[in-house]
Structure formats: structure tokens, C-alpha cells
Amino acid sequence: MLDFATPSIIPSADHPASYCNSLTEYSRRTTITVPIGSVPLGSDYPIRVQSMTTIDTMDTLGSVEQAIRMIEAGCEYIRITAPSVKEAQNLENIRKELRARGYDTPLVADIHFTPNAAELAARIVEKVRINPGNYADRKRFEVIDYTDASYAAELERIRDKFRPLVRICKEYGTAMRIGTNHGSLSDRILSRYGDTPLGMVESALEFLRICEDENYYSIVLSMKSSNPQVMVEAYRLLVHRLDAEGLKPYPLHLGVTEAGEAEDGRIKSAVGIGTLLEDGLGDTVRVSLTEDPELEAPVAQALIDRYTRRAGHAPIPAIRHYPIDPFHYTRRKTHEVANFGGINVPRVIADYSEIPVTEHEQLRPIGHFYLPVPDKWRMNDLGADYLYTGSRPVSFMLPNGLKEILDYKTWLTAGDRVHQFPLLDTATYLNLRQTPDALHPTLNFVETRLGDWSEELAHALAADQAVVLVVRTENAHAMAELRRLYVDLINTNLTCPVVTLRSFADRQGDTLQLYAATDLGGLLVDGLGDGVWLATDQLPAMPMEDRLATANRYNSIAFGILQAARTRMSKTEYISCPSCGRTLFDLQETTAMIRKRTDHLKGIKIGIMGCIVNGPGEMADADYGYVGIGKDKISLYRGQQVVKKSVHADHAVNELIELIKEDGRWNEPENEV
Numbered sequence: 001m002l003d004f005a006t007p008s009i010i011p012s013a014d015h016p017a018s019y020c021n022s023l024t025e026y027s028r029r030t031t032i033t034v035p036i037g038s039v040p041l042g043s044d045y046p047i048r049v050q051s052m053t054t055i056d057t058m059d060t061l062g063s064v065e066q067a068i069r070m071i072e073a074g075c076e077y078i079r080i081t082a083p084s085v086k087e088a089q090n091l092e093n094i095r096k097e098l099r100a101r102g103y104d105t106p107l108v109a110d111i112h113f114t115p116n117a118a119e120l121a122a123r124i125v126e127k128v129r130i131n132p133g134n135y136a137d138r139k140r141f142e143v144i145d146y147t148d149a150s151y152a153a154e155l156e157r158i159r160d161k162f163r164p165l166v167r168i169c170k171e172y173g174t175a176m177r178i179g180t181n182h183g184s185l186s187d188r189i190l191s192r193y194g195d196t197p198l199g200m201v202e203s204a205l206e207f208l209r210i211c212e213d214e215n216y217y218s219i220v221l222s223m224k225s226s227n228p229q230v231m232v233e234a235y236r237l238l239v240h241r242l243d244a245e246g247l248k249p250y251p252l253h254l255g256v257t258e259a260g261e262a263e264d265g266r267i268k269s270a271v272g273i274g275t276l277l278e279d280g281l282g283d284t285v286r287v288s289l290t291e292d293p294e295l296e297a298p299v300a301q302a303l304i305d306r307y308t309r310r311a312g313h314a315p316i317p318a319i320r321h322y323p324i325d326p327f328h329y330t331r332r333k334t335h336e337v338a339n340f341g342g343i344n345v346p347r348v349i350a351d352y353s354e355i356p357v358t359e360h361e362q363l364r365p366i367g368h369f370y371l372p373v374p375d376k377w378r379m380n381d382l383g384a385d386y387l388y389t390g391s392r393p394v395s396f397m398l399p400n401g402l403k404e405i406l407d408y409k410t411w412l413t414a415g416d417r418v419h420q421f422p423l424l425d426t427a428t429y430l431n432l433r434q435t436p437d438a439l440h441p442t443l444n445f446v447e448t449r450l451g452d453w454s455e456e457l458a459h460a461l462a463a464d465q466a467v468v469l470v471v472r473t474e475n476a477h478a479m480a481e482l483r484r485l486y487v488d489l490i491n492t493n494l495t496c497p498v499v500t501l502r503s504f505a506d507r508q509g510d511t512l513q514l515y516a517a518t519d520l521g522g523l524l525v526d527g528l529g530d531g532v533w534l535a536t537d538q539l540p541a542m543p544m545e546d547r548l549a550t551a552n553r554y555n556s557i558a559f560g561i562l563q564a565a566r567t568r569m570s571k572t573e574y575i576s577c578p579s580c581g582r583t584l585f586d587l588q589e590t591t592a593m594i595r596k597r598t599d600h601l602k603g604i605k606i607g608i609m610g611c612i613v614n615g616p617g618e619m620a621d622a623d624y625g626y627v628g629i630g631k632d633k634i635s636l637y638r639g640q641q642v643v644k645k646s647v648h649a650d651h652a653v654n655e656l657i658e659l660i661k662e663d664g665r666w667n668e669p670e671n672e673v
């Protein structure tokens with residue numbers, strides 16, 4: 001593999017990150033407009049919502065009815081798979097029936113491997129999506145050593161295969177998405193660039209240059225991955241490369257592939273999509289959940305809605321020197337304070353300031369539970385690390401290494417200097433820091449906002465090895481303001497660990513998990529944050545039962561965000577495809593069944609894919625794969641390698657578990673009750 005480094009980015013006052021308009025003022029990236037039927041796409045228009053049908057494309061009425069449910073749920077484009085010419089042809093019937101029923105929503109044909117289906121579909125629907133990883137290539141998982149000449153010859157072969165489609169799109173006024181997927185890069189791209197964001201970007205640019213050579217510009221671009229960190233880096237790099245090469249600012253379609261289902265799927269999607277939307281990137285959003293497609297649109301809409309009133313937020317000082325590499329993950333350098341920072345995983349702080357803890361059972365919602373027989377405390381994989389109890393110390397000894405954070409005044413009189421630590425505001429900390437014995441000798445939490453930042457604070461932190469900062473903000477452009485504070489810390493070489501605290505009024509519904517995942521995940525994917533703390537000021541108004549349920553929910557969301565940002569793996573990771581017309585089994589049912597048997601296998605990644613055509617590629621970095629290959633037939637994978645072929649669906653889950661056992665990665669689930 002040649003060493004193609006990411007283009008060197010020299011952050012400067014004029015262009016601090018070179019992938020977005022501003023890191024401190026919300027501003028949507030300006031793009032060209034791409035006409036797509038009656039719903040144009042680009043920065044002159046609202047950010048669009050879209051999704052994909054899951055019914056067999058040959059089932060015309062089923063597809064139409066599902067498309068209508070999706071449109072009524074908010075989808076502005078409907079994507080339908082066209083695996084071969086016969087499905088591409090049937091798009092005509094689906095389109096006619098939809099139009100006859102009064103819906104003019106543009107249709108998008110989803111193409112993999114079949115240029116002839118693409119060329120037919122481009123004459124029928126408003127947009128085609130091609131995957132540059134498999135449009136002209138069939139993956140053989142081969143590493144070929146390309147010379148410059150043989151690589152150029154390959155590109156010429158691709159040009160010959162791809163050019164007819166471009167010309168048809170141009171003639172028919174059909175738009176195109178060049179949609180790279182991390183999991184299905186071609187052998188050619190992998191050989192030269194590796195499995196990297198740069199490879200993803202180059203994969204799209206090779207096809208884009210062919211389009212531009214044909215003077216065809218109705219193009220939308222996407223860089224999807226099931227790993228939000230990779231996906232964020234790839235989109236940023238794409239924008240940077242478009243600008244650097246003088247290519248047009250094409251609209252972006254945002255998505256995290258195979259995000260999974262329920263809370264984990266929503267959090268993973270928000271960490272990827274929300275992070276980019278915060279910086280003004282993205283013109284259409286597809287959230288891929290292993291759920292019915294009409295359930296995806298409201299999630300996408302909730303992510304988008306947050307930005308309709310974002311402009312005009314409280315000002316944030318501009319960044320003169322941006323020290324973070326937006327294209328490669330690097331964790332901010334910190335020294336260790338207690339179990340924060342250094343090489344420790346980010347910690348989770350549970351907010352119990354409005355929950356007086358008097359009984360063991362009250363800690364169960366945050367993963368610590370007491371078993372009367374055999375008279376022992378246990379902790380599950382979502383056991384919080386710290387408990388913030390404000391002015392109400394817990395009345396018994398905390399279990400499992402769980403520690404307590406108290407408001408400073410309460411801490412002074414609480415008396416336990418081993419398990420209890422104080423929380424101070426910045427002014428109190430600065431006043432007391434030189435008073436003997438006023439602070440804890442090893443761990444003090446200091447709450448800070450960007451407005452508290454001062455030279456005095458910087459000097460104090462530089463001289464103090466016993467502080468963990470707790471940063472928070474009330475700015476509507478929260479992630480950017482918090483990031484700004486982290487930038488000051490890095491630029492002044494301060495290495496104290498930092499916990500990010502976000503407080504939300506909303507304690508229910510999708511928005512809490514989506515917004516928390518965006519704000520905290522957006523920092524974590526850039527290596528910022530040694531702990532997360534979710535809070536709400538709504539607790540006092542709730543009955544105690546609801547307060548405990550809220551604590552449970554916040555705790556689960558906090559761990560989910562750390563997992564999605566790949567900074568702390570505490571659960572089994574499911575990379576399950578959203579299903580489509582190619583799907584060979586009931587994905588929702590199968591995913592639930594696999595989850596039920598394996599969700600105690602912390603840190604293991606299991607891909608559950610509906611078809612053999614895209615499945616193995618799409619499950620990217622999964623440790624094990626469960627892939628449909630025919631009716632009731634499953635192939636099981638270890639990494640990218642198929643190890644059990646054509647297993648009957650009735651015993652495929654047992655075989656999967658056997659495989660995990662053979663690898664010594666199985667353990668029996670523990671019973672919490």
C-alpha cells in the first residue's frame with residue numbers, strides 16, 4: 001500500500017478546520033442545487049428527510065403502500081432497491097401507481113453491481129444511487145499491487161463502464177448519488193489507500209471526476225460507515241478535498257449504515273449525523289434503523305429540526321489556532337487524576353442530586369445491585385462510576401468502587417475523604433486553592449463554563465494535579481461552545497481531565513437521546529472528554545419512581561454514547577442492516593433473537609445482514625457475521641471469512657454461539673435477580 005497521507009491541513013485564523021464555514025458560529029455549508037424531481041436538494045432548501053423501502057421491489061402494491069406510509073411519516077425521497085433489470089423495470093409500475101394516488105415524491109433507485117439495471121432505472125426514476133465500490137467491480141478480497149500505469153488502466157476501464165450511465169442521467173435529467181460505503185470499498189481502492197476515510201473519499205472522487213468530465217453535475221455525495229468516527233472523518237475529508245481540488249460544492253447525503261435498532265441505533269446515528277450537522281454539513285439525512293422504514297423519518301426530522309433555529313445563537317469567540325486534527329482521531333492528552341484521564345476509559349457520572357439514596361435498590365437503575373443471597377453486591381456492564389448526590393450524601397457505604405461527588409459545603413462536613421469528593425464552582429476553587437486542607441488532596445471537581453476561562457484559572461490548573469474539570473454550557477450551540485473551551489485547554493497545554501456535563505429539559509422521547517448523543521458524541525469523536533454527565537432540572541417535579549427511571553435512562557444513554565463513539569465498549573455491538581427488497585429473512589425478529597442470546601458479550605461486534613450481495617462487505621469491522629444467503633439459509637462469518645456455509649436458519653443462532661465459544665469469547669450470562 002502506498003503511503004498517501006491525508007492532505008496536510010494547516011489550521012489558521014482564516015480557515016481553522018478547512019471542512020466547514022465556522023467552528024464557532026452555526027452556518028450551513030453552501031452547496032450547489034441538485035434538481036431531483038419536484039424536491040430540489042442543496043443549501044438553498046431545507047435539509048431533506050429520506051428512507052428506503054424494505055418490501056420486495058417486484059411487489060408493486062406492497063412497495064407503493066409502504067412508500068406512502070413513509071411519505072406520510074415525513075420522507076421527501078423514497079429509495080427502492082433495484083438488484084437486477086427486472087426490478088429496475090418494475091420501478092416504472094411503482095412510480096405510475098404512486099403518481100396515480102397523488103404522490104409526486106421523487107424515487108431513487110439503489111444500485112449495486114448492476115450497471116444495466118442502473119441504466120434502465122435512470123430513465124424511469126428521479127435519481128439513482130450507485131456505490132463506487134461495486135459499480136464496476138466485483139469484490140474478490142484481493143490485494144493487488146498496482147503500478148501507476150495499471151491503476152490508470154483500471155480507471156479507464158471504470159470510465160468505460162460508468163460513462164453510459166452518466167450520459168443517460170444527463171439526457172433524462174436524472175440526479176445521481178455517488179454513495180461510498182466504508183464496508184464495500186473496491187479491492188483497487190483498498191490496495192492503494194487501505195480501509196480508511198481517505199480511501200472512501202478517493203473512491204467517490206474517481207467517479208465524480210468522470211461525471212465532471214462529461215459536464216454532468218446533478219450529484220449528491222455520501223460517505224457512510226457503521227462506525228460514526230470513521231464516517232465523520234470521511235465526510236469532513238470529502239468536503240476538504242472538494243474545495244482543495246476546485247470541485248463543485250456538491251450536496252451531502254448523511255447516514256450511518258447498519259446503525260441497528262432502538263436506543264443504540266438512534267444514538268449511533270446521532271453521534272455520526274448530529275456531529276456533522278453541528279458544523280453545518282449535510283443536505284439530506286437517512287437514518288438506517290433495523291425497524292420499519294416509516295419509523296426512521298421522525299428520527300431524521302428530529303435531528304434536522306434542531307438546526308432550523310440554531311443561527312443567531314449566543315456568540316462564541318472565534319478560534320485563532322485549531323489544534324485538533326479533524327481527519328484523524330486522537331484523544332486529547334491528559335494526566336491521570338484518580339481514575340479519570342490518562343489511559344482510563346471515559347467515566348460515567350449518574351446524577352442523583354434529587355434522589356435521596358437510602359436503600360440499596362435505588363442503585364439498581366445505574367447498574368449496581370445487591371443480592372441478598374449470597375449477600376453480595378454485583379455490577380453489570382452499565383455500572384456508573386460516580387454518583388453525584390449534591391447535598392444529600394448516601395446513607396450507606398457505596399458498593400463496587402462507586403464513588404460519590406458532593407457539593408463542596410456538604411462535602412466539608414460529610415467526613416469520608418476516601419469515597420467522597422467535592423464539586424466546586426470556578427470562583428470558589430480559585431479562592432480556596434491555596435488554603436491548606438480546604439480541598440481534597442487527590443480529586444476535586446471544578447465546574448467551569450467558557451465565560452469562566454481566565455489566565456488565573458489556567459495558571460491554577462497548570463499547578464494542580466488534583467482537578468477534574470466539569471464543563472457545561474447553556475448556549476444553544478452547545479457542542480461548539482464546549483469544543484471552544486477544550487481548544488483553550490489544548491492551546492495552553494493544560495492536561496487536566498475533563499467531564500462534559502449536559503443538562504436537558506426533555507427526559508422522554510427520541511430527542512433526549514439524539515441531542516445528548518450529538519453534543520457529547522460530537523466531542524468524543526474528536527478525542528475530547530474523559531467523562532460524561534447527563535442531567536435534567538425536571539427531577540424535582542417528578543414522583544420518585546420516575547426519578548429513578550430517568551436515572552436509569554440517562555445512565556443507559558451515557559454508556560450508549562461512549563460505545564457509539566468507540567471510546568468505551570460496555571455492550572455487545574450489533575451492526576444490523578436496515579433491510580431492503582433483497583432481504584432474505586425477518587431482520588427485526590432475527591436481530592431480537594440474536595440479541596437475546598448474546599447481549600451479555602461485552603465488546604463483541606456481531607453483523608446481522610439480510611443478503612449475501614452486500615452483507616459481508618457492509619458489516620465492515622464486525623467480529624462475527626450472520627448473513628442470509630437464500631431462503632432459510634445462513635452463512636456465518638468470523639471477521640470477513642465465511643466459516644459455516646448454508647446453515648439452516650433453525651439452528652443458525654446456536655451455530656453462531658458455538659463459533660463464539662470455539663474462539664473462547666463466550667461467557668454465560670449472569671442473573672441479576
Ligand code: SF4
Binds near residue numbers: 613
Ligand atoms: S445488506 Fe441488508 S440492506 Fe444491504 S442490500 Fe443486503 S438486505 Fe439490503
